Amino acid sequence: MRKGDATDPKGLIAEAYKIDGITYEECRSIFLDWALAVPVDADTAVLIGTLLERHGVEGHPMTEVLTEGRTSATAPRRRGGWKGRRS
Numbered sequence: 001m002r003k004g005d006a007t008d009p010k011g012l013i014a015e016a017y018k019i020d021g022i023t024y025e026e027c028r029s030i031f032l033d034w035a036l037a038v039p040v041d042a043d044t045a046v047l048i049g050t051l052l053e054r055h056g057v058e059g060h061p062m063t064e065v066l067t068e069g070r071t072s073a074t075a076p077r078r079r080g081g082w083k084g085r086r087s
Helices: 012-018 024-037 044-055 061-073 081-085
Strands: none
Touching (some): 012 024, 012 044, 012 061, 024 061, 044 061
């Protein structure tokens, strides 16, 4: 498997765009794998924007998943566990 760069560490997103007939559900699974490979402190909204500029193809399911991911990446998240309850 070809290694990617800082934006796509495992090259997963690039490979998804090469798969003929890939489904939305498969793209969501690949996106989850990508998200787990990205460093915790990375700005995922910026990374997703770069991926869309690089690979985005209108009508491709991965483009739809990335667009949704960029929207949800900017939404505020609740911190769970003890960190969420600290005052």
